[in-house]
Amino acid sequence: MVLKNKKLWLGFAFTVLILFIYRLGYFVQLPYIRYENVQQLTSSGTMFGFLDIFSGGALSNFSIVALGVTPYITASIVVQLLQMDIIPALKEWGEEGEEGKQKLNTLTKYLAIGLGFVQALTIVLGVSVSQNDLFFGVGTPSGAMTYIYLAIVMTAGTAFVLWLADLITAKGVGNGTSLMIVVGIVASYPDMIDALVSKYLLADDAGVAQVFIFIGVILLMLVMMFGIGKMLAVINVTFADITYFYKIFTLFLMYGSAIFYQVDRLPLTMQRVMTILNPLYIVISIARECIMERSYPNWELWMILSLYAGGCYVVGTIFFNRKIADIVAKM
Known part of the structure; x- marks a missing residue:
């Protein structure tokens, strides 16, 4: 149709x-x-x-x-x-x-x-x-x-x-x-991809292992985004109007941002926790180390990113399938 x-x-x-x-x-x-x-x-x-x-x-x-x-x-x-x-x-x-x-x-x-x-x-x-x-x-x-x-x-x-x-x-x-x-x-993607490939991935000092590590990071990030997308789909269907969350979420970001709390003033343990809780920081760190610095990323970052990706995908799939089953049962 x-x-x-x-x-x-x-x-x-x-x-x-x-x-x-x-x-x-x-x-x-x-x-x-x-x-x-x-x-x-x-x-x-x-x-x-x-x-x-x-x-x-x-x-x-x-x-x-x-x-x-x-x-x-x-x-x-x-x-x-x-x-x-x-x-x-x-x-x-x-x-x-x-x-x-x-x-x-x-x-x-x-x-x-x-x-x-x-x-x-x-x-x-x-x-x-x-x-x-x-x-x-x-x-x-x-x-x-x-x-x-x-x-x-x-x-x-x-x-x-x-x-x-x-x-x-x-x-x-x-x-x-x-x-x-x-x-x-x-x-802007074609120029950005061309610069990435020509300057880093195909450079004379680029290693094959680093290229595969970078591809692995991209795949894990896509898996995580796919799981988050499923969770958001369930949230949007379950809560038809979630606008009342916006003010709460905005205040949370306001008081938790580095604009009000400078990161360098926090204890080292809290700084480490804040960086680990940020999946985007982990992705950028791994990509920077393997592509620009020509080194192998810390295994802890790999483990944390894998847990994020696997957890988001599993949880998102479970909630998504349950919601689909509930909708079909009510029809």
């Missing part, structure tokens, strides 16, 4: 078309820019390089869609924080149903445009300070109006991306903003 659903296929084709148009914006570059300098900056492990991952390389190319949907994400976070009894009107809008959501969505978009301009101006000024010859020296005015002009063009690109995202949400398949983020990240 799904394969024969014409409306679904049309929505899927429309979504692919919009995403293709979004990626075309990657090739529309801003004027006045020396792109080799920008690409050197974004590939040097700075914050610009981190932001470039989410834009699918559009920031290093300094295209009109370099900001992507990051201003909208920032605006959404700001609006949600202001709804927490900071601005009563926004809290009332959130309780007015669909009409209130439309008001909040409109406010978020306008705020995203404003934040986009500030972010664009900050990026242009930041790159120009770190790279003195960012602008072409001949025939290019490097005054304040040039910076403002580039920021306006990048902001217009953000507005265009948000419009495309709304089109996908309204007429396509899935949430447009989420798909824009996914496309931006996935578009």
Whole structure:
């Protein structure tokens, strides 16, 4: 039935078309820019390089869609924080149903445009300070109006991306903003994989054992993610509305984060426990040791990661199968 659903296929084709148009914006570059300098900056492990991952390389190319949907994400976070009894009107809008959501969505978009301009101006000024010859020296005015002009063009690109995202949400398949983020990240995968393979896995001093260790880490991580996905599926079905967990979870992260408690001030035993309880830290540690340092990871990290992966998969499978059996029994 799904394969024969014409409306679904049309929505899927429309979504692919919009995403293709979004990626075309990657090739529309801003004027006045020396792109080799920008690409050197974004590939040097700075914050610009981190932001470039989410834009699918559009920031290093300094295209009109370099900001992507990051201003909208920032605006959404700001609006949600202001709804927490900071601005009563926004809290009332959130309780007015669909009409209130439309008001909040409109406010978020306008705020995203404003934040986009500030972010664009900050990026242009930041790159120009770190790279003195960012602008072409001949025939290019490097005054304040040039910076403002580039920021306006990048902001217009953000507005265009948000419009495309709304089109996908309204007429396509899935949430447009989420798909824009996914496309931006996935578009960076080929370059990242090529750099990983050429610089580390196929280097002259790379060992075969290290390559297989890295593959094993990836497989264990996929097994763990698969188990977590099954557990989340059961939670979403069992608890139809879990929004009341958000505030509790947010407070837990707030008071447990290193922003409030610096890690180096904790006892060594507690530091070790905190790192062991973080599966992502273990994955990164093993990958760093076997790929970059050309050494064999600590067996304790392997054991802990294997326990995480096996435990998540077993528990997730048990709960998932039980939930499926309960649903079938009630039909």
